[in-house]
Amino acid sequence: MDSFISPKFNIPNGLPQGSPLSVTLYILYNSNLLFPNPPSLNKDNISIAYIDNVTHLLVVKNIQQGKDKVKEAMAGSKTWGSRYRAIFDNKKTNFIIFTKKQHTLRKVTIEESTHALRL
Known part of the structure; x- marks a missing residue:
């Protein structure tokens, strides 16, 4: 048994389109984007996501501070x-x-270095 070598074979990766597991795996993959390490307990900066849409909610005192936090x-x-x-x-x-x-x-x-965002 120790000297046995199996023939090579391809291991498929990925999931079929619409797989119920896709959402869970995508959330796990993106978790560092939403929950930085070390985690922040700042209630004025919250990130939420659904599938591939990420939203950063930022509470600021003025427009300039808002621009700085959005850049950050x-x-x-x-x-x-x-x-x-x-x-x-x-x-x-x-x-x-x-x-x-x-x-x-x-x-x-x-x-931003490649694009200007306007309101």
Whole structure:
């Protein structure tokens, strides 16, 4: 038995489209994006996801702080993406500003190395 060598054979990987296991495995794969190590207990920065959509919820005191935190969240996501070979499409990236005050905000642009995000 110790000298037995089986013939080579291919091991299929992946799951069929629509497999119920896909969602669970994708969540496990993306868990470091949502739950950084060490975990953050900051209630003003929360990340949630469903399938391949990730949302970063950021609570800030002013627009400039918001721009800085969005840049930081984007940089963290891109670093994670580079490490785990995930690609983010900036053309599909959006941000929304909610405020308690009722007034019109001027246009807000977040410059990023490859794409400008505008509100």
